Amino acid sequence: MSSSSKRRRVERSPTPTYNLDDDYEPYIPVAQRRKEKLAKLTSWTGPTTQTTVNKRQELEDNEDVEREEERMREIERRERTLLVEAQEVLSRKAAEDAQKTELEKAQEADAEILAAIKSRRKLASDLELARGISYTESLKTRHISCSFLWRPPRYIRERSYNEHERIREKYHVIVEGEDVPPPIERFVDMKVPEPLIEHFKSNRIVSPTPIQLQGIPAAFSGRDLIGIAFTGSGKTLCFCLPLIMMALEEETKLPFIRGEGPVGVILCPSRELANQTYENVVSWCSALAKSGKYPQLNTLLCIGGISMRDQSHVMNKGLHIVIATPGRLIDMLEKKRFTFNNCKYLCMDEADRMIDLGFEDDVRNIMSFFTAQRQTLLFSATMPKKIQDFAQQSLIRPVLVNVGRAGAANLDVLQVVEYVKQEAKMVYLLECLQKTAPPVIVFSENKNEVDDIQEYLLLKGVEAVAIHGSKTQEERQYAIKSFKSGAKDVMVASGVASKGLDFNDIQHVIIFTMPKEIEDYVHQIGRTGRSGKTGIATTFVNMNTPEPTLLDLKYLLLEAGQKVPPFLSTIEDPQGGFMKGCAVCGGLGHSVVNCPKREDAQRRLLASHRGNDDKGY
Numbered sequence: 006m007s008s009s010s011k012r013r014r015v016e017r018s019p020t021p022t023y024n025l026d027d028d029y030e031p032y033i034p035v036a037q038r039r040k041e042k043l044a045k046l047t048s049w050t051g052p053t054t055q056t057t058v059n060k061r062q063e064l065e066d067n068e069d070v071e072r073e074e075e076r077m078r079e080i081e082r083r084e085r086t087l088l089v090e091a092q093e094v095l096s097r098k099a100a101e102d103a104q105k106t107e108l109e110k111a112q113e114a115d116a117e118i119l120a121a122i123k124s125r126r127k128l129a130s131d132l133e134l135a136r137g138i139s140y141t142e143s144l145k146t147r148h149i150s151c152s153f154l155w156r157p158p159r160y161i162r163e164r165s166y167n168e169h170e171r172i173r174e175k176y177h178v179i180v181e182g183e184d185v186p187p188p189i190e191r192f193v194d195m196k197v198p199e200p201l202i203e204h205f206k207s208n209r210i211v212s213p214t215p216i217q218l219q220g221i222p223a224a225f226s227g228r229d230l231i232g233i234a235f236t237g238s239g240k241t242l243c244f245c246l247p248l249i250m251m252a253l254e255e256e257t258k259l260p261f262i263r264g265e266g267p268v269g270v271i272l273c274p275s276r277e278l279a280n281q282t283y284e285n286v287v288s289w290c291s292a293l294a295k296s297g298k299y300p301q302l303n304t305l306l307c308i309g310g311i312s313m314r315d316q317s318h319v320m321n322k323g324l325h326i327v328i329a330t331p332g333r334l335i336d337m338l339e340k341k342r343f344t345f346n347n348c349k350y351l352c353m354d355e356a357d358r359m360i361d362l363g364f365e366d367d368v369r370n371i372m373s374f375f376t377a378q379r380q381t382l383l384f385s386a387t388m389p390k391k392i393q394d395f396a397q398q399s400l401i402r403p404v405l406v407n408v409g410r411a412g413a414a415n416l417d418v419l420q421v422v423e424y425v426k427q428e429a430k431m432v433y434l435l436e437c438l439q440k441t442a443p444p445v446i447v448f449s450e451n452k453n454e455v456d457d458i459q460e461y462l463l464l465k466g467v468e469a470v471a472i473h474g475s476k477t478q479e480e481r482q483y484a485i486k487s488f489k490s491g492a493k494d495v496m497v498a499s500g501v502a503s504k505g506l507d508f509n510d511i512q513h514v515i516i517f518t519m520p521k522e523i524e525d526y527v528h529q530i531g532r533t534g535r536s537g538k539t540g541i542a543t544t545f546v547n548m549n550t551p552e553p554t555l556l557d558l559k560y561l562l563l564e565a566g567q568k569v570p571p572f573l574s575t576i577e578d579p580q581g582g583f584m585k586g587c588a589v590c591g592g593l594g595h596s597v598v599n600c601p602k603r604e605d606a607q608r609r610l611l612a613s614h615r616g617n618d619d620k621g622y
């Protein structure tokens with residue numbers, strides 16, 4: 006310590022009580038120090054000398070100390086107040102919580118989780134997000150049959166809003182969105198080309214199904230669309246027809262040459278589904294071309310496991326339509342085998358599965374290849390609220406067309422649920438196969454179990470084929486082809502074959518192992534009871550089936566007016582069912598908080614962070 010500072014201290018202290026040590030600094034109360042400071046300040050009236058400078062310096066030092074002390078006291082005061090406030094809030098919340106019912110608490114927790122989900126990035130491409138591009142107007146689509154913007158016939162346009170609503174009610178169609186185009190009950194009034202109408206008739210497609218009578222006019226009007234309708238209700242035609250019409254219009258205006266196109270792309274979550282959609286589009290396009298009145302459209306199937314060289318004849322011409330699975334499509338776009346520079350139409354079939362964790366980034370990546378505005382359509386039989394909300398953020402003036410509750414089972418399927426012990430399942434399966442004539446599909450969630458079931462059935466003399474994700478593409482194609490042609494009676498399948506595949510007249514679906522997620526169950530039983538026909542679904546459950554899944558099943562059966570077996574009806578449900586459906590998976594027996602799908606997604610996410618991503622198949 007310098008001698009000058011020692012001096013200052015002696016001067017500052019008016020009544021030093023102890024003077025045993027020069028370094029000793031007695032404590033002076035703050036109030037007293039303030040008083041002294043004030044006295045000194047008032048005595049400084051003379052000219053500025055070295056002494057006054059020193060005095061001023063001394064006072065400034067003192068002020069710094071005081072300010073610091075005061076600041077610390079203020080922080081302490083604030084911390085104490087915050088602590089008290091936090092305690093008060095907690096005890097108030099505890100008192101409020103005590104008054105809430107279990108259902109209210111669950112609803113609050115759901116809302117919190119949903120808010121977190123909603124804050125996820127929009128489903129626009131990274132490029133669009135980076136550039137801040139957002140479109141506000143729907144795409145203006147022209148139509149081959151009228152060479153101007155498509156619109157319904159005058160007599161339909163002149164109908165009142167109430168008349169449109171009456172038609173919607175008649176077909177159980179619910180719509181949401183601004184200025185929704187009217188429903189149209191006849192293909193001819195939709196201005197579908199006559200050769201196509203004839204072709205439909207030869208395939209027993211006479212009048213539009215509910216999703217078609219509202220979905221097609223909305224899509225023809227260029228509107229972005231979310232289409233939700235039960236399994237087997239004709240969604241494929243609903244999203245393929247608008248693209249075919251768009252491509253016809255473009256080709257007629259100016260024929261495509263090599264390297265041009267596509268006009269639009271349809272994305273599917275599995276190769277089998279893509280292949281089936283491709284076959285439909287090809288048959289509809291050739292019906293048009295065969296009439297001689299319309300040009301030939303070129304369609305490319307772009308899926309993994311096949312050689313693209315086999316389709317070089319398509320690639321050598323202008324390309325109108327691409328039907329694809331995400332992985333192969335990204336590969337082709339990155340290799341610049343074709344571009345999306347003129348692509349105006351993007352449809353996702355089984356869109357919930359696409360947007361779900363596994364494919365979300367792929368979809369974003371695909372969107373980044375679009376260079377101009379597009380029309381976007383999302384279709385599925387199951388579309389939980391979470392996916393609807395998330396998707397809607399990314400669509401432009403979307404129209405939502407809903408036939409029945411999203412995720413509800415097809416009412417043309419008789420659902421039978423049986424309690425079968427694990428070790429008795431195989432034997433009982435044989436018995437179940439006697440219930441109906443073939444063809445029958447047996448579902449299991451596990452690839453090894455699929456193989457075991459097929460082996461057992463073959464040993465028992467049943468003509469069975471198997472399909473799952475570890476089979477080669479040839480094996481998968483063989484299984485589907487021989488089953489579709491009727492050469493094989495039974496197909497044993499993992500989830501891969503459940504969504505979207507349209508087999509002719511399946512009599513019976515047997516669910517050997519109940520899937521954890523009720524959406525998968527809805528898709529699996531939906532392989533029967535298609536396009537207005539009826540079918541049976543038998544499901545085996547036992548003590549290995551998780552309780553939330555059993556509750557979902559119970560409420561799904563109740564909703565569909567089906568018989569609920571005693572072992573299901575006696576399961577206690579603390580919350581009394583969620584009749585609107587869990588917002589994440591659509592299940593009626595649980596809330597978002599204990600949703601098996603969300604738990605699964607979180608597990609997958611964790612696994613992927615550990616570099617162990619398993620995308621299902």
Ligand SMILES: Nc1ncnc2c1ncn2[C@@H]1O[C@H](COP(=O)(O)OP(=O)(O)OP(=O)(O)O)[C@@H](O)[C@H]1O
Nearest residue numbers: 210212213214236237238239240241386505507536
């Ligand atoms: N308007 C119609 N009238 C009669 N049958 C139709 C009509 N439209 C489509 N179909 C037939 O209904 C069957 C099911 O159609 P599709 O595969 O499009 O159903 P989906 O709604 O996509 O089912 P999923 O949700 O299981 O994929 C097909 O065989 C199809 O030919």
